[in-house]
Amino acid sequence: GEDVEQSLFLSVREGDSSVINCTYTDSSSTYLYWYKQEPGAGLQLLTYIFSNMDMKQDQRLTVLLNKKDKHLSLRIADTQTGDSAIYFCAESMNTGFQKLVFGTGTRLLVSP
Amino acid sequence: NAGVTQTPKFQVLKTGQSMTLQCAQDMNHNSMYWYRQDPGMGLRLIYYSASEGTTDKGEVPNGYNVSRLNKREFSLRLESAAPSQTSVYFCASSDRDRGSTFFGQGTRLTVV
Numbered sequence: 001g002e003d004v005e006q007s008l009f010l011s012v013r014e015g016d017s018s019v020i021n022c023t024y025t026d027s028s029s030t031y032l033y034w035y036k037q038e039p040g041a042g043l044q045l046l047t048y049i050f051s052n053m054d055m056k057q058d059q060r061l062t063v064l065l066n067k068k069d070k071h072l073s074l075r076i077a078d079t080q081t082g083d084s085a086i087y088f089c090a091e092s093m094n095t096g097f098q099k100l101v102f103g104t105g106t107r108l109l110v111s112p
Numbered sequence: 113n114a115g116v117t118q119t120p121k122f123q124v125l126k127t128g129q130s131m132t133l134q135c136a137q138d139m140n141h142n143s144m145y146w147y148r149q150d151p152g153m154g155l156r157l158i159y160y161s162a163s164e165g166t167t168d169k170g171e172v173p174n175g176y177n178v179s180r181l182n183k184r185e186f187s188l189r190l191e192s193a194a195p196s197q198t199s200v201y202f203c204a205s206s207d208r209d210r211g212s213t214f215f216g217q218g219t220r221l222t223v224v
Contacts, residue, residue: 045213045214
């Protein structure tokens with residue numbers, strides 16, 4: 001079955017790097033995603049990585065994928081107070097549409 | 113450019129009442145989804161519609177029905193609301209591009 005796990009909480013200081021981790025169990029997952037949810041809002045797609053990639057960088061965001069260990073991480077460089085939110089990782093299999101399985105979410109708190 | 117629009121944003125129901133959550137997307141996406149979000153459990157898929165004219169059960173379909181009214185609209189119905197259905201409900205849509213699932217702003221439903 002599919003299961004995606006994340007730690008519940010992370011606290012960092014402004015300017016530091018944040019690393020949010022995720023593990024998944026479904027080896028058939030083809031795409032892995034990071035979503036951001038601000039208070040009272042929907043989910044915003046931050047980035048995604050295809051399962052045959054090891055790393056993807058997009059401005060302050062770096063995604064690392066260790067497919068052998070089924071471990072995904074999101075690094076946010078120079079974390080800002082505006083990055084405070086809940087971050088969800090999600091996986092989907094190679095189907096014609098995106099049936100996403102989400103982790104429980106990591107609440108990131110950035111203090112000045 | 114509205115994206116995914118859900119109505120209502122907030123609703124309080126009494127146990128046993130029925131209601132329909134409405135969702136519409138203006139991005140010409142083929143697939144639409146209903147998720148519920150509960151504290152500590154991430155988002156779980158209730159129902160989805162891979163394409164116009166089809167609907168399928170997700171992870172937690174009991175107590176819900178859906179209608180894919182046309183390509184734009186996908187509604188979620190609670191026939192007899194129960195307190196266990198107190199949650200935040202998100203509608204989403206996607207097309208074949210793996211990175212393009214878009215979420216609505218959510219409906220916060222309380223069943224008393």
